[in-house]
Amino acid sequence: MTKEHIGFAGLGLMGHGMAKNIVEKGYPLTVTAHRNRAPVEDLLTRGAVEGSLETLASHSTIIFLTLPGSPEVAEAVARMSPHLRPGTVIVDCSTSDPTVTERLAADLAAKGVHFADAPLSRTPKEAWEGTLDCMVGATDEVFARIKPVIATWAGKIVHIGGVGDGHRMKLLNNFLSLGYAAIYAEALALASKVGISTATFDSVIRGGRMDCGFYQTFMGYALDGNREAHRFTLTNAYKDLRYVESMANAATVTTTMASAAKNSFAGAMAQGGAGPEDYVPHLVDFVGRANGVK
Known part of the structure; x- marks a missing residue:
C-alpha cells in the first residue's frame, strides 16, 4: 500500500508540534508558511518540504489544517479546491463552526474529495510530545484512513460521529x-x-x-x-x-x-x-x- 503523503497548513502553537510528529514518524510532509518562518525552517531540518497551498492540494493525499477559525479554513479550501485530486482527505483540526464544516464537506464531496473534522484538546506542550486529545467527525472509512496519521500526534482519539460532530x-x-x-x-x-x-x-x-x-x-x-x-x-x-x-x-x-x-x-x-x-x-x-x- 502506498504511504499517505501529508500536507499541513497552520504551523502555529499547536500545528508546529503536530507537524513535527508527523514527519518524525515517517510520513512524507509538505508544509506551507503564513507569517512566521521559524516553524517552517525547523520542520525543513526534520525532513519536511515547503510548498504553497496549491502545492499541498496537488501533491498530498491527506491535508491537515490548524487555522484560527472557519473563515480561514474556508479561504484555504477555496484556494486548494481547483488543485485537489479525487480521494484526497482534508482534515480540519481547527475549532470551527459546524455549519461551515458541513457546507465545505458537501461542496468537496461533489469533487470526490473527503472532509473530516478533528479538533484538538490540551496544550502546545502535548502537541510537541504527541499526546494531544482528538475528537473526530468522519465516515467510518475516512476515520480508519486518517487515524494512523492522527496517532502520530494524539494519545487519545475518539470517533464522535459524522462530519461536523467533532467540531x-x-x-x-x-x-x-x-x-x-x-x-x-x-x-x-x-x-x-x-x-x-x-x-x-x-x-x-x-x-x-x-x-x-x-x-x-x-x-x-x-x-x-x-x-x-x-x-x-x-x-x-x-x-x-x-x-x-x-x-x-x-x-x-x-x-x-x-x-x-x-x-x-x-x-x-x-x-x-x-x-x-x-x-x-x-x-x-x-x-x-x-x-x-x-
Whole structure:
C-alpha cells in the first residue's frame, strides 16, 4: 500500500508540534508558511518540504489544517479546491463552526474529495510530545484512513460521529474549559476584594474536589506568574464561545452560562486583550482590573 503523503497548513502553537510528529514518524510532509518562518525552517531540518497551498492540494493525499477559525479554513479550501485530486482527505483540526464544516464537506464531496473534522484538546506542550486529545467527525472509512496519521500526534482519539460532530464536541469541551476560566478569574477577583490571597485560595482548592488539570494550568499564571502556563489566546477563546452561542441558537437552546462566559472574554478584549501573547489565564488580570483589584 502506498504511504499517505501529508500536507499541513497552520504551523502555529499547536500545528508546529503536530507537524513535527508527523514527519518524525515517517510520513512524507509538505508544509506551507503564513507569517512566521521559524516553524517552517525547523520542520525543513526534520525532513519536511515547503510548498504553497496549491502545492499541498496537488501533491498530498491527506491535508491537515490548524487555522484560527472557519473563515480561514474556508479561504484555504477555496484556494486548494481547483488543485485537489479525487480521494484526497482534508482534515480540519481547527475549532470551527459546524455549519461551515458541513457546507465545505458537501461542496468537496461533489469533487470526490473527503472532509473530516478533528479538533484538538490540551496544550502546545502535548502537541510537541504527541499526546494531544482528538475528537473526530468522519465516515467510518475516512476515520480508519486518517487515524494512523492522527496517532502520530494524539494519545487519545475518539470517533464522535459524522462530519461536523467533532467540531460540535470541541465547542462543548471549550465551553466547559473557558467557563472554568471565567469562574476562576471572577472568584480570584472576589477573593482579593474580601481579603483572601491567591495563595490561600489555592491552598484550599488544590488537591480537593474542585481541582483539575485546567485549574492547575490557569493557576500557573495566577499563582506563579508563568505567562505561558496555557498558551491559548484570549482572541481564540472569545471566538470559540461565539461559535458555542451560534450552535446553541441553531438548536434553540438558551445560553445563560455560555453567554456569561463569552461576556467575560469580551470584557478582556474590550480592555485590549487581543494580542498574540494574551492567553486565557491572563483573563484574571482583566477581570481583576474591572473590579479594581490586582
